[in-house]
Amino acid sequence: MDAIDRTLIGLLQEDAGRTYxxxxxxxxxxxxxxxxxxxxxxxxxxxxxxxxxxDAKSLGRPVLAFILVETEGWITKAxxxxxxxxxxxxDLHTVAGEANFLMKVxxxxxxxxxxxxxxxxxVEGVRRTRTLMVLDTYVDRRPGVLPVSGExxxxx
Amino acid sequence: MDAIDRTLIGLLQEDAGRTYxxxxxxxxxxxxxxxxxxxxxxxxxxxxxxxxxxDAKSLGRPVLAFILVETEGWITKAxxxxxxxxxxxxDLHTVAGEANFLMKVxxxxxxxxxxxxxxxxxVEGVRRTRTLMVLDTYVDRRPGVLPVSGExxxxx
DNA sequence: GGTTCGGCTGAACCACGTTCAGGGAGGCGA
DNA sequence: TCGCCTCCCTGAACGTGGTTCAGCCGAACC
Numbered sequence: 001m002d003a004i005d006r007t008l009i010g011l012l013q014e015d016a017g018r019t020y021x022x023x024x025x026x027x028x029x030x031x032x033x034x035x036x037x038x039x040x041x042x043x044x045x046x047x048x049x050x051x052x053x054x055d056a057k058s059l060g061r062p063v064l065a066f067i068l069v070e071t072e073g074w075i076t077k078a079x080x081x082x083x084x085x086x087x088x089x090x091d092l093h094t095v096a097g098e099a100n101f102l103m104k105v106x107x108x109x110x111x112x113x114x115x116x117x118x119x120x121x122x123v124e125g126v127r128r129t130r131t132l133m134v135l136d137t138y139v140d141r142r143p144g145v146l147p148v149s150g151e152x153x154x155x156x
Numbered sequence: 157m158d159a160i161d162r163t164l165i166g167l168l169q170e171d172a173g174r175t176y177x178x179x180x181x182x183x184x185x186x187x188x189x190x191x192x193x194x195x196x197x198x199x200x201x202x203x204x205x206x207x208x209x210x211d212a213k214s215l216g217r218p219v220l221a222f223i224l225v226e227t228e229g230w231i232t233k234a235x236x237x238x239x240x241x242x243x244x245x246x247d248l249h250t251v252a253g254e255a256n257f258l259m260k261v262x263x264x265x266x267x268x269x270x271x272x273x274x275x276x277x278x279v280e281g282v283r284r285t286r287t288l289m290v291l292d293t294y295v296d297r298r299p300g301v302l303p304v305s306g307e308x309x310x311x312x
Numbered sequence: 313g314g315t316t317c318g319g320c321t322g323a324a325c326c327a328c329g330t331t332c333a334g335g336g337a338g339g340c341g342a
Numbered sequence: 343t344c345g346c347c348t349c350c351c352t353g354a355a356c357g358t359g360g361t362t363c364a365g366c367c368g369a370a371c372c
Contacts, residue, residue: 001214007248009210016172016206018326030352035330037350046211050172054165056299059159060204066222066251066258068288080294089301092295094223097288104247106299132224132253138236139248142298143212143262146243156208175359186321191361193319314372321366329358336351337360 002047005037009047010145012038015048039073061088061106064134065113067120068099072146075125082123088116157202160185161193165203168194168299172206217244217262220290221269223276224255231281238279244272255286 004027011023020031020038025035041047055064069079076094079101083089091104107113113131120126161225167179176187178193183190212218225235232250232273235257239245247260263269276282284308 009208012208013210014205014207016208019326020330031329032331032353033351041216045211046213046214049170049212050171050206050208051170051298052165052168052206053204054169054299054301055201055204058200059299059301061299064249076294085296087297087300089295090299093220093290094292094294095288095290098286099288101289102290103295130254132251132255132258134258135250135252137247137249138232139239139259141243141246142207143210143215143217143246144208144243145215149207149214176361177359187360188322188362189320316371317353317369317371319367321364323363325360325362327358327360329356331356332354334352337349339348342346 001098005041005046008034008037009041012047012050013144042153056106061108063107063109063113064137065105065107066132066134067103067105067117068102068130069101069120069126070102070128070130071125072127073125075123078123078125081117085111161197161202162301164190164193165197168203168206169298169300182312185262212262217264219263219265219269221261221263222288222290223257223259223261223273224286224288225257225259226277226280226284227256228283229280231279234279234281238275252286 007027008023011018011026020034023038024031024034029037036045055142056064071079080092083092083103088105088107089103090106091102093102094100095102105113107116117129117131120151163183164179167174167182176190179194180187180190185193194203212220227235236248239248239259244261244263245259246262247258249258250256251258261269261272264274273285273287276285
């Protein structure tokens with residue numbers, strides 16, 4: 001994981017459709033070398049997969065909310081089972097702090113959020129929920145590379 | 157956006173490296189037709205970009221936390237400016253509920269989280285923060301397609 | 313029945329991914 | 343110092359797959 005790998009990762013995260021020739025030019029290597037580097041990044045699990053980002057509004061789910069769930073007892077599996085198959089649930093974590101679980105859900109409208117919350121209370125052990133409705137989103141991205149301070153330019 | 161488009165979107169989100177031939181076979185169309193459909197999904201903004209998912213641990217940021225920020229006054233721009241350039245901040249929203257902002261940050265270790273929180277208080281107007289440390293993550297994904305109930309099979 | 317429009321097929325072309333033999337630099341032990 | 347080994351690179355060759363397009367079909371509308 002040197003500076004070149006980080007540059008490649010950054011470029012691919014911006015646009016995974018870039019050609020190896022483009023990447024190669026950007027880091028001043030041959031296509032073969034870049035191909036090998038990217039292959040290894042995948043193999044090592046640094047690059048998990050290549051995917052497409054979808055627009056939640058276009059998919060008909062413009063309402064975003066975070067739900068803090070407080071439970072009685074350790075009911076991880078039940079909550080997990082209730083969420084894993086549901087694409088409306090984008091995040092589900094156990095947390096230390098003011099709640100047991102934190103989830104991020106995206107739904108069609110407030111009425112659907114209500115139905116969702118109702119269904120949460122059907123899970124045995126769920127005692128209380130607190131919901132934070134998102135008003136506006138300024139940043140919503142995924143793990144990215146840190147900017148490199150001392151980037152090296154190729155010698156002429 | 158018919159059932160075929162949704163199937164294509166789902167397949168591409170799973171693996172954007174799929175060939176058009178694969179996609180075509182999956183929905184029983186020609187490669188040309190699939191190519192055109194995907195092109196339109198991009199053009200309409202349903203597919204925002206194609207990218208790579210990175211592994212936060214491999215990138216050296218295994219600690220995940222959500223921070224509720226309470227402020228005095230409407231300081232959206234200041235918080236925004238402080239976060240937009242920082243890849244450690246993965247989510248930043250204004251919310252209605254128990255706080256003004258909700259952010260999701262990924263850092264190297266607890267000490268770095270402390271430094272991050274400290275820097276938050278340097279933003280004029282920030283009065284209080286509450287942090288939820290993530291213990292374990294069960295779901296962490298992006299907006300996805302809802303499963304289609306009445307999927308149509310091609311006639312023989 | 314005629315016209316238009318959107319979407320599909322199938323094939324052709326060529327860009328790009330993928331592989332590999334060869335070479336050079338750096339580290340290590342004798 | 344020399345030889346060896348390893349790692350990573352280059353550059354080119356090959357074939358897969360992306361991309362385009364003319365032609366066709368069915369639905370909708372007049």
